[in-house]
Amino acid sequence: MSARIGSVATFRWRARAYLLFGAAVVLAGVGIALRSPAPLFVAIPLFLAPVAAALLGPRSPPVARVAWQVSGTAETVEVAGTARFDTPTDARDVVVQFVVPPGLSERAPPRIDRSLREIRFALHWAASEPIVVPVPAPHIGWQDPAGFVERPVRWESPDLMVERYPAELIHIGAVRLERTIAIPGETLSRRIGSEGEFFGIRLAAPTEPPRRINWRASARVGRLLANEFRVERTGDVLLLIDVRPTALGPSIDGALLSLSLAAAYGIAESFLREKARVGLGLYGEFLDALPLASGRTQRLRIRNALLAARLTTSPGPSERCAIALRRYFPPGVTTILLTSLADEASADLVPFVRRRGFPLVVMSPSPLPLLERASRARDEESDLVGRIARLLRRRRVSATWRDAPVVDWEDYWSVGGLVDLLRRPARVGRGV
């Protein structure tokens, strides 16, 4: 896991110091102009106080050892940690400021407890929808008692991520995917399990099922021994995300993209855990592709690509995406397309991609819950608009079903429909 270093700047005057310096200069100037010493006498402490404050505190940037972690489930996000300081830095002089990442909201104000050498903090955030977002680095700085000067604190800590996605995605990796590699025998994983190619023998656990016991070996040794198997790697999956803008507007599009990214992250995590190969495509104006691969490095690549994904301003034609996909991915790879299906352009992507040889499952985050949340008014007219929007949505989803199975993702904390679709045997035959 990569680590980040806080700040390297050593010293800076704060706005309050500039206020006092400025006031001192103005008073001195007025005093000289009016030939009155009284403003000069007021100016003396205003000028001296920031300089005196600069004499306080550590001579070099203080160093903190920060340890923090994210906990909580579903909507609840708890960030807790400590920042420890060595002598002579007094932790009570250190100011810590946190920023709530976009997509999360603050449930309660942050709790910060200070002692002489340690600051303990607890942040209480809420995620209303699935989200994957890095926790912004807090600003940690030493300040003098009056707040005239500040020395940023040097600190190192591992990157922290808030990862909230539907719970069903944790087990989606168990779905058997289709292979796209010529020789299936060469796709063994390093994972040891209860089925697959024979790997070795080990001492049996008390709860071992009888089928797994190697009776001959047990009879020879005199102890119960169980067989171990090397699990065959499952097939490949391509996650294709449509990052083109739609008529819904940037805020709704952004929220839907955030949902798609969270779902893609959860799906990729789950399949990579099962040693499957996962590829990623982000289609805006052009296709940004991460070719199929497995392992931790691919996990990091996918994470970084998803975190960097933004809505494009100039959308490309759907056919371009389908053509570009063939340059990076073999045909036949199971493709999960994450698109809002909010307009014709996003719906057009489905037939184009399917005709290029990619069996598709469309996962479409529905904009309706977001739109209902945005329109606070609860009158007959808005109800009617909502019903029409629902009918239009249903019509578009049913039209898309002609080309590929669609999951209409309305309950953002559940993706049971996607798991069912991927497990359905009919999917195997639905190719080109």
Added chain:
Amino acid sequence: MSGPDGAVARWLRPSIPLLAAALLGVAYLSSLALSEGLVLAAVGLAAGVGLRLRGPAGVRAVSPWPPLVALGGLALFLPLGPVPLLAAGFAGVLYVTWLVDDPDRPSGGLRRGALVWAIPAVGVLLAWGGGFLLPASAGSLGAAGALLAVALLALAYLVGRRDLFDRDALAKV
């Protein structure tokens, strides 16, 4: 009484009566009409304290302005003399103590920030002593001398500590 976060304790800071006494004292000693001076001092004090304790988070940053403007305005009308000038200097010091004694700052507090207000207090005493106790009894001379000495001191300190301003580590060839 005190709420969960000690609302009364936030109001009962020792620096507030000190700043009030300083502003009212300067108002009393100034050549302004007593009512005008007292009103100016009271408005500056009330606005500063009120903004700091009750203002929204974004407005609290400007809470140092009103008392400073009131103090500067009153200082323009102070007559020449040992007592008014000493009052002006110590009003400035007490304004700094009020800045140090901020309940929203965990590092704040009169005792913890003693150096921040004690050094200016010594500077004021030096200037006042130099102006009125030495043979050449000119207040301006003392103030100017003190400012010059302090400026030289600060310059020497800042030039001697390049790390205060250098953002990059020094290169060694």
